[in-house]
Amino acid sequence: MEESILTSVKKMLGPEEDYEHFDPDLIIHINSVLATLNQLGVGPDEGFSIEDKNAKWSDFITDERLLNLVPTYVYLKVRLLFDPPTVSAVLDSINREANRYEWRINVAAESIATES
Numbered sequence: 001m002e003e004s005i006l007t008s009v010k011k012m013l014g015p016e017e018d019y020e021h022f023d024p025d026l027i028i029h030i031n032s033v034l035a036t037l038n039q040l041g042v043g044p045d046e047g048f049s050i051e052d053k054n055a056k057w058s059d060f061i062t063d064e065r066l067l068n069l070v071p072t073y074v075y076l077k078v079r080l081l082f083d084p085p086t087v088s089a090v091l092d093s094i095n096r097e098a099n100r101y102e103w104r105i106n107v108a109a110e111s112i113a114t115e116s
Contacts, residue, residue, distance in 0.1 A: 002056050002057075002058055003056065003057060004053040004054065004055065004056060005030060005050050005053075005055050005056065005057055005059075005060065005071075005074070006023065006026060006027065006030065006050060006052065006053040006055070007053050008057070008071055008075075009026060009030055009071075009074060009075055009078055010022075010023075010026060012075040012079075013026075013075070013078070013079060013082065013083065017053075022082075023052075023053075025082060026078065026082060027050055027051065027052075029077075029078045029081040029082050030050055030074060030078055031049040031050060032077075032081065033073070033074045033077040033078060033081075034047075034048050034049060034050070034060065034074070035047065035049075036077070037070065037073070037074075037105065040102070040105060040106050040109055041106075041109035041110065041113055042060075042061060042066055042070065042105060042109050043060050043061055044060070048060050057070070057071060063108075063112055065108045065111075065112065066105065066108055066109065066112070069101055069104055069105050069108065070105065072101060073098060073101035073102060073105060076094055076097055076098040076101065077098055079094060080094055080095065080098065
């Protein structure tokens with residue numbers, strides 16, 4: 001996937017791509033989630049972080065099994081950090097979905113690691 005990590009997360013959150021006021025905050029949150037993914041065995045062994053919209057999903061992960069899961073997980077976790085819902089039912093729903101994605105990513109990462 002050659003789409004920018006920052007741009008795709010912004011698109012899912014709602015701000016227009018050219019609206020850059022929140023970019024520093026989003027970058028901090030995205031990097032936190034990428035660090036969590038790295039601890040789950042996803043991404044480069046030396047870690048990964050973004051600085052701007054130039055970092056692509058394919059720079060972080062190359063395996064299609066993970067590439068289909070990671071962007072949504074990153075969005076969900078960034079949403080919880082950046083713009084948490086005020087309604088507890090929505091908050092619980094997003095947390096449950098993020099936990100499901102995290103479990104699936106962990107299983108996929110372990111499967112990929114055993115194949116190597």
